[in-house]
Amino acid sequence: MAGRHLRTLPILDRAHEDGDGTDLPAPWPLALVDERTKTIAAGHGPLFHRTFTVRAVDARHGAADLVGTLSRDLDAGAPPHVVTFARERGEPGRMLVGDEYRVYMPAPWDGPVRVLARTETSFRLGTLDGHLEAGEIEFRAADVGEGAVDFTIEVWSRAGDRAAELLYGRLGVGREVQAGLWVQFCLSAVELLEGRREGHVREVTRRVPASELDGR
Template sequence: MWPAGILITSWTYLWRTVPLHRRELEGRWEDDAPPPLPPGTPLDEVQFPQDGSGPLFHRRYRARIREAHMDAPETMRRVRADLNAVAPSSLARFQKVMGDEDGPLEAGDEYVVRMPGPWDGPVRVVEADEHGFRFVTLDGHLEAGQIAWRTGDAPDGMLVFEIESWARPGDPVSALVHHRLRMAKEVQLHMWTSVCEKVTRLSGGRLTGGVDIETRVVEEG
């Protein structure tokens, strides 16, 4: 049975007014596999895609922001200083459990993403620079794979913010909830699109054209 908090929160986010442009395509492992982890990354407790169950989902959320008051590096500096400034508090809170508690996000830090119900997700930062950072999921996470946040300055003067993930459900139960029943997928979608909206507000700009969401599904083969 679904915890009431998840159902209510998910329903609330269905009423958002920002346009979401969603498409789901067939993917291929050679095109959609996660990038290699940086040399020297600690591998203890890492959940690789092969540790998961069901299809691999390669997903990208993209927001184009006009009239931003900050460029891409400054926006990312602000995001790394406090992930909870752009996280939807009703859906997720980032708690740093390894690294400088009061410092910005850095490679080697570990977080637990606190979510309603049995959804807490431990992650490790495997790289971080002025344009973004990348997490790998750890044992106990709902997914097995990686997720990256990044910013960029487009040639047309727009600020671009993206969240890109490469992951399979962490176990057969997660695969059922995510891929078949789709509840976890919808909660996740509204969480990351909310981050896109909050980064837009943080930058002082205006979201242009809604949030573009592309999912490439690599079926088990």
């Protein structure tokens, strides 16, 4: 993963900004909250609100096609031999609200997630108990012109426990592992669209202090 990430740095535009209360994710649907739920309130340290965006042009497929492909098989966009999504709840070949997956990665970043929202051009996952992080992630695509599609991964995450806070929040190791994964996922999305990348992959990271998260 480290080698893959280093190779993508020349095509990655990065920005780091101060965040605030406007960076918080949407609350979980009440019907999906249970004893396994792990929202940002269960996390530790600051919240990192991150977006990874890429534009494909001359694409042979549209936004709905891309999200449909990913929702049927999340591994279609994942870097091979780096991460895999194993379904633990729900029917193969489709994604519905309430379905669950376990994300397997090298090192200790494995963890269960639940589908919180699903539309024709997006889906959102939330972390469950046992995940190293606490937060949400949304994958979405938008048709922005003839043969042009924007693909975005938006992440809201805090360290899931005190030990993870050291790796994720203070040392930044977890954040770089995560960045490498989602940049690779963006590049795979362009391939699935059968288009070509226009410009760089754009990453914006906004850090929200823990003091802004009290009671959230």
